[in-house]
Amino acid sequence: MSLLLSTTEEKVVGLMRQLPPMAVQEMQDFAVFLAARHCGWSYADGASIERAVDLMASDPFVLREIHAINEEFTCAETDGLEPYQ
Numbered sequence: 001m002s003l004l005l006s007t008t009e010e011k012v013v014g015l016m017r018q019l020p021p022m023a024v025q026e027m028q029d030f031a032v033f034l035a036a037r038h039c040g041w042s043y044a045d046g047a048s049i050e051r052a053v054d055l056m057a058s059d060p061f062v063l064r065e066i067h068a069i070n071e072e073f074t075c076a077e078t079d080g081l082e083p084y085q
Contacts, residue, residue, distance in 0.1 A: 028061060 005013065016024055041048035056062045 025061075032059070032061070 016027065019027075036052065039048070039051070040053050043049065
């Protein structure tokens with residue numbers, strides 16, 4: 001998929017490509033925060049929480065975090081302990 005970017009947007013993308021990965025991640029997190037605020041979701045509104053969960057289910061950042069957590073806890077599945085109930 002090809003996006004048509006303005007000259008300013010191309011400059012921003014070029015600058016982001018020069019940043020360290022953690023700085024880019026912080027910018028992505030902030031963009032998601034701004035988008036959520038713009039959408040007007042709130043912890044007090046059940047419907048907006050559901051929308052947020054639906055969006056998170058397809059968010060590449062969230063999916064990467066879930067994968068990393070699952071990788072880290074893989075060894076716990078074979079530790080011989082019974083599941084906590």
